[in-house]
Amino acid sequence: MLSKRIISCLDVRDGKLAKSVRFVDTKDIGDPVAQAKKYYEAGLDELVFYDITASSEGRNIMIDVVERVAAQVFIPFSVGGGLRTVEDCSRVLLAGAEKINVNSAAVKRPELISEASRAFGAQAVVLSMDVLRVEPSAKIPSGYEIIINGGRTPMGLDAIQWAKRGQDLGAGELVVNSIDADGTKQGYELRLTRLVAEAVGIPVIASGGGGKPDHLYDVLTEGKADAALVASMLHYGEYTVNEIKEYLVERGIKIRMTVDPSTLLEAGRGRLTVKKR
Amino acid sequence: MITIVDYKAGNLTSVKRALEALGIQNQITADPETVRRAEQIIFPGVGHAAAAMNVLKERGLDSALVEAVRGGTPTLGICIGCQIILSHSEEGDTPGLGLLPGVCTRFQVRDESLKIPHMGWNAVTVTRPHPILAHLHPDDEFYFVHSYFPQPENVENVFATCEYGITFPAAIGKDNLFAVQFHAEKSGPMGLQLLKNFAEWKPC
Numbered sequence: 001m002l003s004k005r006i007i008s009c010l011d012v013r014d015g016k017l018a019k020s021v022r023f024v025d026t027k028d029i030g031d032p033v034a035q036a037k038k039y040y041e042a043g044l045d046e047l048v049f050y051d052i053t054a055s056s057e058g059r060n061i062m063i064d065v066v067e068r069v070a071a072q073v074f075i076p077f078s079v080g081g082g083l084r085t086v087e088d089c090s091r092v093l094l095a096g097a098e099k100i101n102v103n104s105a106a107v108k109r110p111e112l113i114s115e116a117s118r119a120f121g122a123q124a125v126v127l128s129m130d131v132l133r134v135e136p137s138a139k140i141p142s143g144y145e146i147i148i149n150g151g152r153t154p155m156g157l158d159a160i161q162w163a164k165r166g167q168d169l170g171a172g173e174l175v176v177n178s179i180d181a182d183g184t185k186q187g188y189e190l191r192l193t194r195l196v197a198e199a200v201g202i203p204v205i206a207s208g209g210g211g212k213p214d215h216l217y218d219v220l221t222e223g224k225a226d227a228a229l230v231a232s233m234l235h236y237g238e239y240t241v242n243e244i245k246e247y248l249v250e251r252g253i254k255i256r257m258t259v260d261p262s263t264l265l266e267a268g269r270g271r272l273t274v275k276k277r
Numbered sequence: 278m279i280t281i282v283d284y285k286a287g288n289l290t291s292v293k294r295a296l297e298a299l300g301i302q303n304q305i306t307a308d309p310e311t312v313r314r315a316e317q318i319i320f321p322g323v324g325h326a327a328a329a330m331n332v333l334k335e336r337g338l339d340s341a342l343v344e345a346v347r348g349g350t351p352t353l354g355i356c357i358g359c360q361i362i363l364s365h366s367e368e369g370d371t372p373g374l375g376l377l378p379g380v381c382t383r384f385q386v387r388d389e390s391l392k393i394p395h396m397g398w399n400a401v402t403v404t405r406p407h408p409i410l411a412h413l414h415p416d417d418e419f420y421f422v423h424s425y426f427p428q429p430e431n432v433e434n435v436f437a438t439c440e441y442g443i444t445f446p447a448a449i450g451k452d453n454l455f456a457v458q459f460h461a462e463k464s465g466p467m468g469l470q471l472l473k474n475f476a477e478w479k480p481c
Binding site: 001002003005040043045070071072074075076094096098121122123124172173201202203226227256257258 | 290291294295297298323324325391392393394395396397398399400416418420422440441460462463464465466468469
């Protein structure tokens with residue numbers, strides 16, 4: 001059986017980790033590449049990088065970050081932020097990302113999803129959506145509305161309908177981020193996640209609200225998510241990847257348990273030593 | 278020196294980077310002559326089987342690959358590279374390279390909770406020991422992204438399997454040819470181990 005995935009996201013500005021992310025190990029503060037490598041070695045299943053840079057120089061720095069991550073991190077990772085054209089996406093993929101991640105740009109111009117899907121395959125296209133709970137209406141029957149521009153602009157678009165449209169346009173995966181739950185650490189938005197997961201046939205990654213391993217259990221079972229995105233729980237050192245995974249395994253969730261860190265590549269020598277777990 | 282075959286199939290640079298991290302010399306080529314002369318070949322790929330076959334033919338790489346494999350060059354196929362070594366693929370209804378008798382079939386999943394493509398980490402069970410699968414443990418997981426799976430005609434060509442609604446072949450091979458359906462280059466330390474095993478493999 002397929003394992004449920006534990007994914008983390010790193011916000012990058014001008015090639016550095018964004019300030020919102022504070023880390024326990026002071027040595028790694030600021031460097032997204034070092035942090036990505038640390039999470040890879042800790043057994044994380046996948047990574048997401050959001051480029052929150054505004055300038056075009058920043059974009060070039062991001063490509064360099066992607067290349068350096070790809071040289072050291074051998075799990076899938078996606079890159080999002082500022083990708084508006086197939087050419088933008090292509091640069092990121094050539095630099096070594098497995099997937100591209102689109103959000104506001106896809107709401108403004110949905111063809112971006114189909115163009116990217118045709119060019120790179122659906123498996124390489126992740127559609128992220130920021131969702132706010134609203135009063136159900138004729139326009140927003142589910143009571144969940146799509147918001148863009150980092151949570152600032154409501155679009156009058158129903159989240160469930162947008163999820164289905166995204167799938168039809170060729171997205172291979174969905175990240176469903178609840179603005180209501182984000183930052184609360186009170187648990188994921190289970191109802192929203194389940195509604196989306198039941199509406200589409202592609203994997204759904206739950207995002208926003210994860211504060212303890214119990215919350216991941218809930219969203220991977222009741223919320224029907226295929227993967228859970230964790231941010232502050234890991235970034236602030238409140239839990240390790242292993243603590244989260246062991247908790248989920250104990251509660252019967254199929255999770256990829258990773259090998260001992262001593263099995264990792266010995267730098268520069270091209271040799272792997274593999275020990276029994 | 279490992280020669281990575283370039284046929285516009287996506288994950289070439291990922292494979293290259295993984296080999297570099299292992300300190301294994303490699304080159305990417307689209308030149309059929311270089312493939313014919315290669316010491317070892319990795320034949321990766323993401324995408325569509327029929328499209329992949331078309332590019333191989335356009336570049337004259339199809340016959341170069343067939344000659345190299347028949348001539349005894351150790352060759353590793355990955356993902357699409359695992360599918361089009363077979364005689365036929367249902368994806369685009371295309372003949373494959375015919376290096377291994379068998380077909381590539383789409384998942385027919387009855388359980389609606391099983392999504393297609395099969396995407397994510399899944400355990401691979403070794404059913405027949407092989408030097409390329411050395412040092413793997415029973416629960417080791419690898420990263421998969423695919424809607425079709427390889428089905429060799431002969432069960433002795435299957436070396437490892439995976440469960441997704443059904444049990445399907447995840448690693449297949451014959452003589453100097455080996456292929457995995459999962460992305461070894463994105464499968465963490467165990468994926469690197471497999472690539473290293475391939476680099477050191479001396480098929481008899």
